Amino acid sequence: MQLPRTFSWPEYNLTITIIGD
Structure with a gap:
């Protein structure tokens, strides 16, 4: 799963x- 770069x-x-989940 890829997470948005804006997300820490x-x-x-x-x-x-x-x-x-």
């Missing part, structure tokens, strides 16, 4: 946690 890793991980 901490925010990405937090988002994944909220969405539930």
Whole structure:
């Protein structure tokens, strides 16, 4: 999975946690 460059890793991980992968 590619993540937007505007996304930082901490925010990405937090988002994944909220969405539930």
